[in-house]
Amino acid sequence: MTVESTAARKTTRRSSGTKRTASASTSTTKKTSTRAEAGAVEPELVQLLTPEGERVQHPDYDIDLSAEELRGLYRDMVLTRRFDAEATSLQRQGELGLWASLLGQEAAQIGSGRALRDDDYVFPTYREHGVAWVRGVDPTNLLGMFRGVNHGGWDPNSNNFHLYTIVIGSQTLHATGYAMGITKDGADSAVIAYFGDGASSQGDVNEAFTFSAVYNAPVVFFCQNNQWAISEPTEKQTRVPLYQRARGFGFPGVRVDGNDVLACLAVTRSALERARRGEGPTLVEAFTYRMGAHTTSDDPTKYRADEEREAWEAKDPILRLKAYLEREGNADEAFFEALEAESEALGKRVREGVRNMPDPDHMAIFENVYADGHALVDEERAQFAAYQASFADGEVK
Amino acid sequence: MAVQKLPLAKALNESLRKALETDPKVLIMGEDVGKLGGVFRVTDGLQKDFGEDRVIDTPLAESGIVGTAIGLALRGYRPVVEIQFDGFVFPAYDQIVTQLAKMHARALGKVKMPVVIRIPYGGGIGAVEHHSESPEALFAHVAGLKVVSPSNSSDAYWMLQQAIQSDDPVIFFEPKRRYWDKSEVDTEAIPGELHKARVAREGSDLTLAAYGPMVKVCLEAAAAAQEEGKSVEVLDLRSMSPIDFDAIQRSVEKTRHLVVVHEAPVFYGSGAEVAARITERCFYHLEAPVLRVGGYHAPYPPARLEEEYLPGLDRVLDAVDRSLAY
Numbered sequence: 001m002t003v004e005s006t007a008a009r010k011t012t013r014r015s016s017g018t019k020r021t022a023s024a025s026t027s028t029t030k031k032t033s034t035r036a037e038a039g040a041v042e043p044e045l046v047q048l049l050t051p052e053g054e055r056v057q058h059p060d061y062d063i064d065l066s067a068e069e070l071r072g073l074y075r076d077m078v079l080t081r082r083f084d085a086e087a088t089s090l091q092r093q094g095e096l097g098l099w100a101s102l103l104g105q106e107a108a109q110i111g112s113g114r115a116l117r118d119d120d121y122v123f124p125t126y127r128e129h130g131v132a133w134v135r136g137v138d139p140t141n142l143l144g145m146f147r148g149v150n151h152g153g154w155d156p157n158s159n160n161f162h163l164y165t166i167v168i169g170s171q172t173l174h175a176t177g178y179a180m181g182i183t184k185d186g187a188d189s190a191v192i193a194y195f196g197d198g199a200s201s202q203g204d205v206n207e208a209f210t211f212s213a214v215y216n217a218p219v220v221f222f223c224q225n226n227q228w229a230i231s232e233p234t235e236k237q238t239r240v241p242l243y244q245r246a247r248g249f250g251f252p253g254v255r256v257d258g259n260d261v262l263a264c265l266a267v268t269r270s271a272l273e274r275a276r277r278g279e280g281p282t283l284v285e286a287f288t289y290r291m292g293a294h295t296t297s298d299d300p301t302k303y304r305a306d307e308e309r310e311a312w313e314a315k316d317p318i319l320r321l322k323a324y325l326e327r328e329g330n331a332d333e334a335f336f337e338a339l340e341a342e343s344e345a346l347g348k349r350v351r352e353g354v355r356n357m358p359d360p361d362h363m364a365i366f367e368n369v370y371a372d373g374h375a376l377v378d379e380e381r382a383q384f385a386a387y388q389a390s391f392a393d394g395e396v397k
Numbered sequence: 398m399a400v401q402k403l404p405l406a407k408a409l410n411e412s413l414r415k416a417l418e419t420d421p422k423v424l425i426m427g428e429d430v431g432k433l434g435g436v437f438r439v440t441d442g443l444q445k446d447f448g449e450d451r452v453i454d455t456p457l458a459e460s461g462i463v464g465t466a467i468g469l470a471l472r473g474y475r476p477v478v479e480i481q482f483d484g485f486v487f488p489a490y491d492q493i494v495t496q497l498a499k500m501h502a503r504a505l506g507k508v509k510m511p512v513v514i515r516i517p518y519g520g521g522i523g524a525v526e527h528h529s530e531s532p533e534a535l536f537a538h539v540a541g542l543k544v545v546s547p548s549n550s551s552d553a554y555w556m557l558q559q560a561i562q563s564d565d566p567v568i569f570f571e572p573k574r575r576y577w578d579k580s581e582v583d584t585e586a587i588p589g590e591l592h593k594a595r596v597a598r599e600g601s602d603l604t605l606a607a608y609g610p611m612v613k614v615c616l617e618a619a620a621a622a623q624e625e626g627k628s629v630e631v632l633d634l635r636s637m638s639p640i641d642f643d644a645i646q647r648s649v650e651k652t653r654h655l656v657v658v659h660e661a662p663v664f665y666g667s668g669a670e671v672a673a674r675i676t677e678r679c680f681y682h683l684e685a686p687v688l689r690v691g692g693y694h695a696p697y698p699p700a701r702l703e704e705e706y707l708p709g710l711d712r713v714l715d716a717v718d719r720s721l722a723y
Binding site for chain 1: 450455456458460461463464465466467468469470471472473474488491492495496499500501502503504505506507508509510540541543563564565592638639640641642
């Protein structure tokens with residue numbers, strides 16, 4: 001079922017790309033044999049957990065997690081999905097102006113995020129709610145910009161998690177520069193830059209590849225190929241599989257099953273270790289699927305078929321890990337029930353947090369425009385304050 | 398070295414050297430800034446003395462240069478970026494406007510962006526297309542950026558160091574046709590504030606306000622006007638964001654006539670901003686509308702026509718006459 005539907009989709013949408021993939025790198029052969037062993041869905045895809053929740057081996061990416069760690073990954077994914085669903089509802093209820101859902105991408109984000117050390121630095125797009133979660137950013141903080149009370153709202157240095165970046169691909173250069181700074185400092189931390197398949201077309205992403213390769217910067221480029229850049233499919237972005245782009249820039253690229261949290265963790269961990277050893281950047285392409293709309297403003301029924309989503313639902317990252325946990329007896333009913341309760345509590349906390357989020361003070365318009373001050377801002381702030389004060393009843397404050 | 402006569406480009410070079418010596422977090426980045434010393438030699442010898450880690454030759458990618466400088470600033474460095482020519486800044490414009498300018502505000506003040514972007518700008522050197530433009534208004538219009546331009550060697554030396562010390566992003570426009578002009582630099586002086594205007598010449602009948610390459614033209618115009626019995630004051634604005642309106646106001650309250658001069662197109666230019674604000678502030682002092690002299694609403698012309706396009710002595714004096722005739 002999954003195999004067939006993917007293959008069918010590839011013949012219609014990615015036929016030329018598939019051909020190129022098959023004949024491309026030397027590692028393909030190795031991975032093809034893995035596929036034969038494991039019955040995996042994509043020849044070049046690193047996979048450790050099948051869609052049915054069966055554990056498979058990969059020659060390059062070994063991982064051994066305790067039952068507690070596996071439950072931790074599951075908990076992260078469930079809570080992230082719950083948070084995301086709550087935010088979507090809050091947008092529908094008019095509490096948020098917009099929401100960019102991560103539904104379907106939980107494994108890519110939790111797996112890669114859990115590979116990070118505390119002193120690593122994350123440069124996200126605007127959809128990395130799962131990565132924010134594992135970095136310990138308060139989920140309600142993520143909602144400020146979508147509610148319209150700020151344009152960021154957290155201190156990037158308190159969790160080494162940079163602000164969400166809306167302009168596509170810009171943050172890959174910031175990540176690269178930050179990584180260059182790590183090298184200059186003689187530190188051994190690493191940087192991870194998130195972006196999507198659409199961003200791979202941007203000049204900035206390609207410039208980030210160039211700079212990171214030239215300066216051997218300790219940065220992992222983590223591309224979540226969720227198949228769609230709003231309504232544009234991946235084949236409108238590239239004629240070769242995205243992970244293969246890296247080779248032309250002089251560093252390795254690897255495609256991982258983005259719905260397999262274990263594989264995402266293993267592959268990202270390996271790429272980060274490589275960066276720490278001073279061996280430079282890696283491009284990780286997490287092959288995944290955005291199950292919802294691009295944002296709540298978007299209507300995916302206008303540009304993609306229901307069958308496609310259904311095919312990907314069969315590869316759901318959460319169900320897959322749940323099947324594995326149950327199969328191995330690593331989680332009991334009490335665990336799932338407790339998590340359900342925790343999930344409900346998180347939803348409630350987020351809902352109340354948003355509804356109680358105060359509007360910013362009017363004078364916030366003029367705050368932090370400059371670090372050292374600016375005469376014009378000072379002048380306009382004073383004019384604005386005088387204007388507000390001119391309302392006799394003092395209601396505007 | 399104390400007081401020395403230096404070409405403006407050499408003063409910038411000395412300024413960068415001082416900044417690199419003073420603060421180990423200062424970095425120079427750009428195309429050809431290392432071995433070559435920059436196409437105008439402003440960074441000459443710096444890589445030899447400070448190494449490739451601090452004077453960084455970059456790939457030929459302007460957005461990449463500014464974007465990675467932002468990342469380095471986030472890591473605690475103070476990058477000084479060189480854009481080779483004015484017309485080449487546009488590939489980096491997105492990073493400057495959407496990222497660099499807003500980062501401090503978006504982070505609620507928790508991160509600072511001490512990035513300086515040096516841009517040799519303006520015409521008058523017979524260059525080819527994209528090598529003679531004056532895009533300062535495009536940057537001054539953006540909140541979060543500061544925009545300055547020195548007109549002489551002393552300001553070049555001091556203003557660049559002040560820009561590097563600033564925790565805000567500063568777009569540092571260098572008047573390329575003045576690179577070879579020599580004037581005195583006192584390296585032990587106490588410099589004026591970065592965003593304060595300077596009275597370059599005292600006068601009582603009319604104020605000429607200019608910055609960068611046009612200050613010299615205005616000083617020449619003031620000298621010529623003196624011969625005709627007109628006392629013209631010349632203000633060197635030095636900063637286009639913020640603009641020192643107080644200094645302009647003081648001068649206009651004295652002279653009651655203002656002409657703003659710049660190379661950039663007059664339409665939507667910094668002269669328009671000065672004219673509007675000074676009209677508000679000095680409505681009852683002005684004896685004539687504020688006049689502007691500058692470039693036309695046309696692409697910067699080929700070199701053989703640039704003398705027609707650029708404001709010269711005659712165009713400035715014509716505006717002086719028109720203003721005084723009201």
